[in-house]
Amino acid sequence: ESELERPSKLDEILPGFLAMLQNRPFRAMVIPWVLDQTIVAMLSSLLPFYVQYVISPEEICQDSVPPIPIGSMRCSSRMVLGIGLVCMLLAAIGSMPLWQKAAMGFGDYRTWLAFNFLNAITTILFILGRSSTLAIVLTICFAILNGAPIGASFLTDNILGLVIDYDELRTGTRSEATFTMFASFIPKVVSVPASAFPLTLLALMGFRDPIDGQLQVQTEEVQWGVRIMFSVVPTLLALTSFALKGLLFPFKDLARADAEIKAGLALRKLGEPYRDPLDSSYRHPDAAETNHRVGALLAHFPGVAVVERLQSEGVTFLRNRCAMQLAGLLSVALICGLFTGITMALGFLNNNKLSWLPSILVLMTGLGLLFSLVAGLRLRAALNLQKLLPQLPPETLEACCSRRRALQQGDLAPDAVERIAVWTAEAQSFMAHQRSVASLQQSSLGEVPAGSSSSSQERA
DSSP states (O other): OHHHHOOOHHHHHHHHHHHHHTOHHHHHHHHHHHHHHHHHHHHHHHHHHIIIIIIOHHHHHHHSSSOOOTTSGGGOHHHHHHHHHHHHHHHHHHHHHHHHHHHHHHOHHHHHHHHHHHHHHHHHGGGGOOSSHHHHHHHHHHHHHHHHHHTTTHHHHHHHHHHHHHHHHHHSSOOHHHHHHHHHHHHHHHHHHHHHHHHHHHHHTTOOOOBTTBOOOOOHHHHHHHHIIIIIHHHHHHHHHHHHHHHHOOOSOHHHHHHHHHHHHHHHHTTOOEEOTTTOOEEOOOOOOSSHHHHHHHTTSOSHHHHHHHHHHOSHHHHHHHHHHHHHHHHHHHHHHHHHHHHHHTTGGGOTTTTHHHHHHHHHHHHHHHHHHHHHHHHHHHHHHHHHGGGSOTHHHHHHHHHHHTSSOOOOOHHHHHHHHHHHHHHHHHHHHHHHHHHHHHHHHTOOOTTOOHHHHHHO
16 A cells, blocks of 8 residues: 555656756756856866966066066966956955845846856957966956856856746745756766867867976967957857847746745645746646556656557556667667777877867766666656556546646636736735835845845745
């Protein structure tokens, strides 16, 4: 009986992940998120090359008349790099209160877009880098300007919090752990190719390695390659991210969406119909599952078609399909792992022009194993369904099929529609009052705590 009624933690892993991917606001954030992390990885890997070979403080000191002592602070690439990074960090910290005020005045969404656009504008300035004393000063100034957008990074977390609230409204369960796990997973996946490809391109352009610790003079082609990959490419990625956030993210008025989500959550907890703020459609809370574990196992296979085939053909087709997927993905992972070992044995890691290949193969091997794990969970769910479904009444699958068809209901009673409108209006009025009180408190204090925003205060 307990096996039938209670799903295990393993039963709930993949359904939770699939439910997250069905969250439209979250899907709209994924690609811009990947682009933002790519920018960070590229700038981090190329920053030493930009200072050493484009600005080249050592070369400036040697060419000066009279020559500047090599022990001078401005003759050290490490010193210039350190000063630039410290100035960037201080600018990021100092800009946080300004971004907070902008978020309270213009809203989180518009400020979020503005910080992305400003990031693109400040990054393109590095194309002006030259080997001159003036360029050293300008580079530090550009680092300060580039640090200002970093101070608005907290806005992404605020918007993610709203997306998590909306996911709770959709599914009836709160899944911060799944979202934060995915958010921490993206940088790890992106960092390898985003760091390896620029360095590989420099090697193909003829980059000269240091000899006995002495930096070598680079060709004009290599210097321009560093400039373009350090300024132009990140700018294009930032503008693309800005455009995708503006076009794809559905909640333009975050304060209104936040109020509607809270009103919907209150109605849903009472078992009442609620209005989805995404498309303004009216929805019924999902009916309780006839069998909790079977519902969790069926959630491994989204869509109506798969349940209809289960009704007509049984679980055999699903088990065979999952087994074939698992075998195919494991084969890909093993082949990538084999080639990874071969390239490492041949010394590709020590070859500047080919060192990227083992890195990419390791990444592909890891992704192959990850997708194999997903396929394994689906196969496990199919095998458990094959064992459990014969013990259940025939109407179990029909009820599941009906629930999936009835995701949107438009035949609500007039009193239900009126009740939804009243709750939503009250929630919006309450949130507006809270924002006014918070604004007055901030004005009276004369300071804004860094890292908080209007929407975060509302959620608190």
